[in-house]
Amino acid sequence: MSYLDLDLNLSKEDRMLKEAAHEFARDVMRPTAWEMDRMTAEESVGPNSPLWDFKKKAYELDFHTILVPDSYGGMGLSPFQQALVIEELAWGSVGLTVDLAVAAFPSFLASMVPEEDIIEEIILPFCDCKDGKICGCWAITEPMHGSDTLLPFYPSFSDPAIPADCTAAPDGDFYVINGQKAAWVSGAPYATHAALFCQIDSKMGHAGGGIVIVPLHLPGVSRGAPLEKLGQRDDPQSELYFDNVRVPAKYCIVGPDAYEAMLEITLSFTTVLMGVLSVGIGRAAFEEALNYAKTRVQCGKALIEHQDVQKKLFNMFSKVEMMRQMTRAAHVFNQNTSTPAEEYSLICKVHGTQWAFEVCSEAIQIFGATGLTKEYIVEKLFRDARAMMIEDGSNDVLAIAAGHKIIENYPRRD
Ligand SMILES: Cc1cc2nc3c(=O)[nH]c(=O)nc-3n(C[C@H](O)[C@H](O)[C@H](O)COP(=O)(O)OP(=O)(O)OC[C@H]3O[C@@H](n4cnc5c(N)ncnc54)[C@H](O)[C@@H]3O)c2cc1C
Structure with a gap:
């Protein structure tokens, strides 16, 4: 059993989805993201950007419709499967996963308040698109x-x-x-x-x-x-x-x-997904650090044999594993109710992105000076994770929003 299988309920279909997403993340997303990271912003959307090839390949595999129900031509994944697949994609690249998620956003929102014309004119053409050109x-x-x-x-x-x-x-x-x-x-x-x-x-x-x-x-x-x-x-x-x-x-x-109610539902969705992205990027940093610690030798033995490094890796691992359980539980809960509990999504966003940042920072610490160079992916993961603490709402403000909700909603027990 691998640690990633802690959730014993993975079906055969779940495992196949996870494996397919991981292969795509490893073979397509990582190299694309690596190349785009070194381009200027202008180049990254220019004709020679690898972004277009990435989008085409992602659409061919239907990854653009992860968030859309199958009744409209989407992948029709369960909330649990969405979390499973999105974690793998975020392991490959948070930025490109966000690109895919927002590509679906108009269709995803429209599918919550379906009207015939919008289904025909917006959702179906998006789901049918296989070349990445409708986004x-x-x-x-x-x-x-x-x-x-x-x-x-x-x-x-x-x-x-x-x-x-x-x-x-x-x-x-x-x-x-x-x-x-x-x-x-x-x-x-x-x-x-x-x-x-x-x-x-x-x-x-x-x-x-x-x-x-x-x-x-x-x-x-x-x-x-x-x-x-x-x-x-x-x-x-x-x-x-x-x-x-x-x-x-x-x-x-x-x-x-x-509007206000719909915004709250939307945010319950987007913020928990930020938590799922945090699991993916945190896991990527943990794995890099673990592998490096096995090969780098200091004071006569591999880093991994030093107790302080073992403790660091334990703390990194704990943050990733705890957040995985929390985000899956919150996402499944919120998708199965008409009144999502936004405060649980906000826990995932605020602590998930904070922990992802800490894990990426510790990964650099384990790499030493090498981790600060652009030769290793941990430097990019660290910068990507830093952006997540502001993306989709600054963590400070979202914590205020969550506090407000908890004070309002927590049941009185005498
Ligand atoms: C990578 C990335 C992707 C993004 N993608 C999108 C996207 O697809 N679409 C989109 O529309 N936006 C997007 N955003 C924008 C993002 O949602 C905003 O940056 C975020 O909501 C914060 O707003 P702001 O940057 O204007 O900061 P501000 O709201 O100006 O906040 C600045 C600082 O003031 C603090 N602050 C603000 N209000 C309060 C308060 N009431 N009490 C205490 N402190 C406060 C904040 O915590 C923060 O530290 C993205 C941002 C990033 C970084």
Whole structure:
């Protein structure tokens, strides 16, 4: 039995899925991510980028539809299987896994509030796509609003005095979109569709938002230059600008009446997945450190034979294994209820990404100076993990949100 099989409930199908995802992560994602990490941001979305080949191969294997139900042509994985597969992909590259996840975002969200036209025009073509050319993004962060946008039911969320940078105004059978989203929209340099979270009713503050699926070929849409950044350089990002963009009203899949609740459901999903990504990257760093410690000799014996190194490896291993159990439990629980417990997802995001960062940092410590060089992957893993503590919400702010929820929801016991 391998440690990764601690969960004894893995079926034959689960094991095959896990193995297929691991092979893809090892043979395609790692080399692609490694190459993109060394490119400029501009090159990473240029014609010679390995990103396009990666996307084509991922779509051929249906990895773009991990989050979409099979009734619409998605892989139709159970929540447990989603966690299993996403951990393996994140082992290969967190940045590229995020790219695949956001590619599915418009279809994933639309599948939660299915309407005939949207199924036909958005979800089915995406699931049928095999060349990687139809891909979405999740546009929520604004230049003036990062954390502001991720705190549904928090007092400031419904403050009408806090203006939004991106709005959708109803106009007959259309919504007219104006404004911009921040430079942090993953996949925005090449996405064909955005799941745009923007303000519709300013009297309600951020709570008066809506979700509009915006085809990004429409007149009035433009994009910023891809962003140069410290980590996850294999997840290209840029701004999206909207200048009187007219979108058919049917593409507004959630309006202000349901926005806050839908945002909370969305965040329960995205934050627990950040925990799953943390398991994948943490495991990658642990394995690198373990292998290196077996070969490097100091003071006459392999590092692995020194007790302090053994203790370090134990702590790294513990963090990965504990977070795996927590993220799987939270994801399965939240996917099997109509009222997800966001606080459990937030535990996975806040502690998962923190632990992933600590594990990657310890891996560098075990490598010594060698770990600081670009010759070894632990240096990249460390930078990628650092970005995760801000990505999808800064850990500090999400901890505040979780505290707020726990205080509200924890049952009184006398
Ligand atoms: C790799 C990566 C991928 C991303 N992908 C996407 C994407 O696909 N789509 C998208 O829309 N966005 C994306 N983002 C943006 C991300 O969601 C935001 O960066 C995040 O929500 C934080 O917002 P901010 O950067 O504006 O920081 P701010 O909100 O400005 O926060 C700055 C600092 O202030 C602190 N702070 C803020 N408010 C409070 C408060 N109330 N109390 C105490 N402290 C506070 C924060 O903790 C933080 O330390 C991505 C970011 C990264 C790094």
